Amino acid sequence: MLRLENVSKNFGGLPALSEVTFTVPKGQLTALIGPNGAGKSTLINCMTGVIEPSSGQIFFQQQQIASLPAYKISRLGISRTFQNLKIFPRLTVLENILTGLTSEGGDSMLMAMLRLPYLRHRERSLKLRALEALDRFGLADKANWPAEVLAYGDKKRVELARATVGKPQLILLDEPVAGLNAEETATVAEQLRLLRSAGHTMLLVEHDMDLVMEIADQVVVLDSGKCIATGTPDEVRCNPLVLEAYLGRMGATA
Template sequence: MLRLDGLSKFFGGLPALQDVSISVPAGQLTALIGPNGAGKSTLINCMTGVLPPSSGSIRFLDQEIAGFTAHRITRLGIHRTFQNLRLFPRLSVLDNVLTGLTCEGGESMIMAMLRLPYLRHRERQLKLRALEAMDQFGLADKAQWPAGVLAYGDKKRVELARAIVGKPKLLLLDEPVAGLNAEETAAVGEQLRNLRRAGHTILLVEHDMDLVMNIADLVVVLDSGRCIATGTADEVRRNPLVLEAYLGRMEATA
């Protein structure tokens, strides 16, 4: 569904991504892992038009999208969540989720908010879709709560509901369980598995290795801006390069 070829991104001459070539197959859950600073969020930001890549190609459903604006990429059907929460704290949960029906990502979020009155009045259908998305993440009874008063775990789920409400073709999730406790992580893991079963194509950035090993069809490993391994969870787990670059370092810091 999505293919990167020779993708690089430099910040002031320093490489955050170097010659990355990976594929995200349709209907599967691909996990993107790697140590802090490996370039995972930068990769998502390039795929969603939040950042322009320095060079290389991003093909989505046979269309070149490298350098497209965030708004245009959202309209093509690539939706995302952010590593750091980006909710409108004073708006209700319902309204936050409704903004996912216009556009999301980067600078276009404000446009989404400006279009809310229009959305609210565009009859019940959109509301029903938003309620359905909230229901999937156990949020339906909090529809009228201001998003700002929710517990952290619920805020993460509002982001997920907002990302899926527009029925994206490709869903990019940047650490959706970061900061959640074990029970909440398991619940979100189950919700991601349900999305995968329902046919969603997902690219999941995640540090929680147990979660990744349990739900990913394919694992891609980044280290210092380079792709160092691709394979099933078992293949990647046994790859000496990965053990050294990622798991080894984790054990060393544990």
């Protein structure tokens, strides 16, 4: 589904990513882990077109996307959530979800201003889909609340709902459980499992090892901008390189 080949990114002379190569197979949940500063966020930003990689190729369904602008990549079917929430506080919860369907709502400003019947019907069906997504994430009773009054966990779920409502081919999740308590984490994990069984392909960037080891099909480990291991959770757990770079320290402290 998504294939990275020798992706590198330098900030000034500083290499943030060097020669990262891995694939995200269709229908699976791939986890991307690594210590702080390993380059995970940079990698996500490269994949979504926020920044352009210095060299290397990224293929999404056989199409090179490494130098496309962010909105085109999004329209190809890659959606994402953000590490530090980017929901729109002034819009209602329902409107926030609807922004996830922006590209399906029509492009032409002129047509939007005329609001011909076909657009009216489309708006109605988009609204139904958004309500359905709210239902899936247990937010239906808060549809008309302004998003800013939601509790932190609910905001995270709004973002998750917004990222999935457009039925994307690939979902990039940037630390979906950061800052959540154990109970909320369990809820999100459950929802990720549901998405996974519904056939969604996901790439999960996460620090919560328990969550990663529990739900990932494949784990990719980054350290100092290099991809040091790829494999199933069990393989990665036993990989000496990984233990040294990352889990080793955790093992020593635990």
